[in-house]
Amino acid sequence: MALSKERLVKIYEDMVLIRRFELEVEKYSKNGTIPGFIHLGVGQEATQAGILAVLRKTDYKFPDHRSHGAIVLSSDPKDRPRIMAEIFAKKTGLNGGRGGSMHVNDLTVRNMGFNAIEGSVVVTGLGTAFASVYNHTDDVTAIFMGDGTLGEGACHESLNMAATWKLPILYCVVNNQYAISTPVSESHPQKQLATWADGYCVPNEVVDGNDVEAVIPAVERATARARAGGGPTLLEFMTYRWQGHFSGDPAAYRPAGELERWKEKDPLKLTERRLLSEHGVRETDLEQIQARVEAEVAGYVQFALASPDPDPADAAKHVYADIEVEAR
Amino acid sequence: MALSKERLVKIYEDMVLIRRFELEVEKYSKNGTIPGFIHLGVGQEATQAGILAVLRKTDYKFPDHRSHGAIVLSSDPKDRPRIMAEIFAKKTGLNGGRGGSMHVNDLTVRNMGFNAIEGSVVVTGLGTAFASVYNHTDDVTAIFMGDGTLGEGACHESLNMAATWKLPILYCVVNNQYAISTPVSESHPQKQLATWADGYCVPNEVVDGNDVEAVIPAVERATARARAGGGPTLLEFMTYRWQGHFSGDPAAYRPAGELERWKEKDPLKLTERRLLSEHGVRETDLEQIQARVEAEVAGYVQFALASPDPDPADAAKHVYADIEVEAR
């Protein structure tokens, strides 16, 4: 079933927000304002926005290293400037600037954050799902993981245990065709990664990750199953990252024309066309949305730029829950 | 196709050897002569003898912690007493007594030994298989692994890589129903573990592990495929260990009657019946074999008992390939 105009418009705005956010991050990363590595999700907006559109605030969310979009959408709008500030390494960041791009967490909305070791959150997620069952709640755990991450042994231990215990987990495999420079076909034997879950008798689907109207129903099916005690589901979202692995990677490993072909499947354009042709939305409406979002994100950047650096001595805080370590 | 009388007689003798060997080890473990932990393979003789009957001397063999039988059969008969001596912690042991029951290796016959971390040899085996391909030989790598061991993440990394690169590996999953006290059904979601390999597009079979005439053809199919460049195969051998996990474990976790039911499927009895009914072998022939093997194994024990302890200072040898570490 197609989405209502209202819902599709809302999700379109979410996708525009992700795109905008990423392009701003790219700009300030390239000009050296943002320290460290940055992994951008441009091209993957439909997967991130679609999943977050279904998840509840109380569901446990484990983003991966390419999840700025999911992180922004999971947080309360008032906190979103602080996500940009975190990426900018500022004191006002959601985590006081100690984590940065790869590590933004927000426990108030159960964004459990990413541990930069690929595969690690895939087993950590067993624990939040376990807690839901232990506490008799119907919260699900959604884990973002790339196609490459599927190579890690931790993924097997997680799927095996989740399948055996029927834990409420969504394995959101974002297949953007590459792990850094390595194409999926060179690191995995399956034609579709989703079929890997067959080996564990875990329901799985291949989903067009660029089409929110494909993403949302699939995620709804999976969350419904999980909340009903039906156990885990693995969803493989077929999509593509427009930039290199990290901001700055020339991505020379991509065959000529590949990027262009995928750009024709731009998730934003796809939804724009639907809104215009099927929902009677006008170009000007879309332009208004884009303008509003642009201003919104510009505000995040302003906030981040205007924010102070962390207090150096904060670096010695919270190593342990109860005792202090020696500071300088 | 059924095995020839000669071959079946030979393999029967191999199985009797394993049974005999294990019972002697149990005896000297129980009376305290053998130090450390012992894991016995009584009941699993057909799987071990069947696999070893097909493997070549040049094939790489990775036994597991319950593989005395496979270890004995892989070694040159003249070296077999030294295997018993190794288990007895003697200087004359194949490894000078430094390894013992779980760690007997014999590089002269490419028994690569076991690393007591479950799942570890499953990835190490990638390397011997890789070397076969690198060196353009058709040697296969056979890895023994229990049903429980399949829980380790390393197994996933191994199967994924072997399937992607079509490495010549036999994953010999010895399903004896338990991992220590935990039944397979409580740690794995599949009805048959073999189907786990479907998730990697790896050919797999469920095999009656108590019937050498089922084991041998299955292993022959798998080795033929591997030698021909067809990649890995996973074989699940359905069998049962008669004793507890380790010698001394009362195995209170077993439902009443289970052991008895499996004893009716005694791999030795099964083959005896065949030899008597289908191959015109006489009781007395079987008794001669049993007597010969008994004397043989008694010889191993005599050798082990008569052997001296290692020289203590040898403990400091071979930490590094080229430099000595400080001794006492």
Next chain:
Amino acid sequence: MSRILTFSKALNEALHQEMEQDEKVFIIGEDVAKMGGDFGITSGIWKRWPNRAYDTALSESAIVGLACGAAVCGLRPVAEVMFADFIGVCYDQVVNNAAKLCYMYNGQASAQLVVRAVTGGGIRCAYQHSQCIEPWLMNVPGLVVVAPATPYEAKGLLVSAIRSNNPVIFLEHKGLYNTKGEVPEELYSLPLYQAHLEREGTDITLVAGMTMLNFAQRAADELAKEGLSCEIINPRTLCPLDKDAILNSVAKTGRLVIIQEGPKFMGYGAEVGSMVSEALFEYLKAPIRRVTSLDTPVPFAPVLEDYVLPQYPDVLKACREVMAF
């Protein structure tokens, strides 16, 4: 009321009593539920709390990972990885996840879990079942490493470990399981991060925990006959270490012998020695001595393993040398 219990039974009692008074506590690991653990430490728990005791597949990363996630949700997992050597396969979860969660969450949540593991040599189980893995974990800020030496400590420290909001690696030396000692029936706890002054003395400080404490006590008795007075410090918590307890003692005695199982090079005795020699340069009357295992893997044959592990006479020799200096 206190009675004589084995180290194993003391641990088991601690688990039962903590399970009783905090429903957020659960146990998970291989064979810990129905069978009650490879070493029987968790026996009886599954019978009383079938929904709070979980047997798992052989998946140590999943066990520790699950514990991390559950802990962040407010539960108090007590995970077992059987032999401490197996921490190798879940090392990433321990050092890159559990150890850093409190820091990553700015103190808003933390990996309030316990990983129980059986450490040390002596039972002829060779290379991968006999190691003292403490040093693998002691350069990792955020981790707590606890190592009890007596049944009394086993119960009191395990209770504190479970209640701690930090990830605690709780090391149980297999050589201690059958040792006996006085243990109060009632629920009690012993403070983490505090060493215990086992015996006061004036001539030499002996730092020794787990099975090595017994060496220290025997040596102190024997040397007492020679008119030598040993002070014994049992670290109890290896990391973060109770530096003051050790420094105060050595400041008094001026001599230090560290008795530690496990390879000498980069063993925890290295930190103790450096810390003391830096802080008490002018107080030291003799060079610090470390009594340790050889820098080799642990072999199987008794004569070989014994050759590698620290031996009691080594302790006497070290003490006499330090005094003779």
Next chain:
Amino acid sequence: MSRILTFSKALNEALHQEMEQDEKVFIIGEDVAKMGGDFGITSGIWKRWPNRAYDTALSESAIVGLACGAAVCGLRPVAEVMFADFIGVCYDQVVNNAAKLCYMYNGQASAQLVVRAVTGGGIRCAYQHSQCIEPWLMNVPGLVVVAPATPYEAKGLLVSAIRSNNPVIFLEHKGLYNTKGEVPEELYSLPLYQAHLEREGTDITLVAGMTMLNFAQRAADELAKEGLSCEIINPRTLCPLDKDAILNSVAKTGRLVIIQEGPKFMGYGAEVGSMVSEALFEYLKAPIRRVTSLDTPVPFAPVLEDYVLPQYPDVLKACREVMAF
């Protein structure tokens, strides 16, 4: 003939030249073949030897496990695990397998492999991409840990690591990749297990490797102006450590400052300090000092990371204190 090369290029040249002269050498890891490695260290190899360069899935245990098996068959794998922090996920293969194979095989075979990994902080990559993981590996008999400090060492030590019959963990500090120095064109090797005397001096011994060597040299220059003469020892191989080189130097100077990135507690400086204070008790004129990181994880924000990492002024301060003692 020698020219100025970067540390990265020197490593790359070592790989090319060893690949050329020994067909048993191959490289394996994530993105090491077609892309030439995340940091470009393996670039050009796949083009020249397409059958000896392997891109893998994200499977570090499989990478190291495969390397172990292939090594035992006589090949010489050079594996890369990218960031050294990732050794956490294949730790078991490194410490329980590679490190022990020579011992388990009674010297008949060994894990003659190299695991290359990028260690250290400074590039704002936070908790799991910035650690100095040396201490995770230094209490594990059988392992060799090598840590070059200059392009010249990078090439010569990598060549020796590849030729070594021991498992060598080869640590490349990310802060050094772009540093430049003289590197001979021809194939040469530098001995493992030998420290290098970087500079002779009489007042203080500075032990410093990798990026810390630069701190030591700057400090030595600056202190020279104050009439202070520093001797600098660069360990090169952290484990097994060249104890004699350090002892000979401190026996002469009587003073020791260890400069080490990574947490202080149980860092390798702890072993150096204990070893020296035990052996040279009567020679030491002042307490040993360790300049290290704080005992915390490594945070992201530059001001935070800099606060945690050892800073150059700390070195001067330590040296002056040691002299003033």
